[in-house]
Amino acid sequence: MRFCARDIPARAGVGLKAPHYRDILEGGPDIGFFEIHAENYMGAGGPPHAYLTAIRERYPLSLHGVGLSIGSHGPLDKEHLARLKAVEQRYEPGLFSEHLAWSTHDTSYFNDLLPVPYDRETLARVCDHIDEVQVTVGRRMLLENPSTYVAFRQSTMSELDFLREVVRRTGCGLLLDVNNVYISAVNHETSPEAYLDDFPVEHVGEIHLGGHAPDIDDEGRPLLIDAHDRAVDTAVWGLYDRLLQRTGALPTLIEWDNDVPEWTELAAEAAAAERMLASHAEGPSHAATA
Structure with a gap:
């Protein structure tokens, strides 16, 4: 299998959004890479592919799927998987990732990434699905x-033990979303620092940073929503710095998918990550390898 981490520099990248196509092509910004959602480019042609082709000639790409439903009880959608493979072959991204979540049931599709229980049954199903994806696409996948927002009573292992076992069984890598770590820790009243300190960073090929929306649950406790609609929170930047002390510089994406700002604001977030990466450039690097 191919795992082209060498094509993605240990720099900051941003999600590629249609409102920024012209800013990128006309301005040629100094960005490490762009990440695309596979589902946005599963059509045969049209302006999105024309712009992406031009951008791909100048910048490395990371391919991020949001619709495979890796954790689903049912089989993977073969047609969706075929379209994903076609996007991968067309643009040859340096990295390829998906979520540890489910979003489909029978013929229903939910516009959300829903959690899974951490038990042996789920572990076997997730590993089978990852094996199918990696064999079909022909390369190693990173699992995010x-x-x-909820925990399952039926879980028999921790999230980190679950991830370690998935990696051991499938050979996949990991995408570490620091904002997700912080959201889950606040929602479940656990320590994000302890989670990061125990994370198997030797398998991490990419890092994500994003914004979250604060809320309150029915019992008046803090509740954070993974909104991707604002700048990275100060607490998440602090966790990111802590993580880089363990990993050294790794490819890092700024996720901003909703209420997308002007290009200058998004680029400023990437520049902040770039400065932090530069400060850890001489540190240890545990980027996942083939």
């Missing part, structure tokens, strides 16, 4: 840790 989720943001969660």
